[in-house]
Amino acid sequence: MKTTINLPDGLVEQAKQRAAERGCTFTTLIAEGLLLVLQQAAPATRTPLPTWGQKGDLVLVDIEDREAVWQALDGDGWK
Incomplete structure (x- = not known):
């Protein structure tokens, strides 16, 4: 799905650099980061x-x- 998000310029530049270092796309890096945040936010109150x-x-x-x-x-x- 395509979407538009507003990110600080410095953050975008750091993310693009990290994606290049890892040999992945900016989109892949953002998706992986978002998944990590969502997994950490899962309630563990059982x-x-x-x-x-x-x-x-x-x-x-x-x-x-x-x-x-x-x-x-x-x-x-x-x-």
Whole structure:
């Protein structure tokens, strides 16, 4: 997609020089930089789930371990 953006002259000159040094186009350099910024801005607010053991009446299971999940669902430990 084509778009127009306004950038400071000095920034554009530095970016063009860096693109030439890397052997890529100015557009490629801008796209790679924008991707990096967007990846860093991704929210990382998830709280990890407990994956083993038992806490009170809860059976904690590693959900990536299929056998452990079935044991928790079918065994005596499920409450």
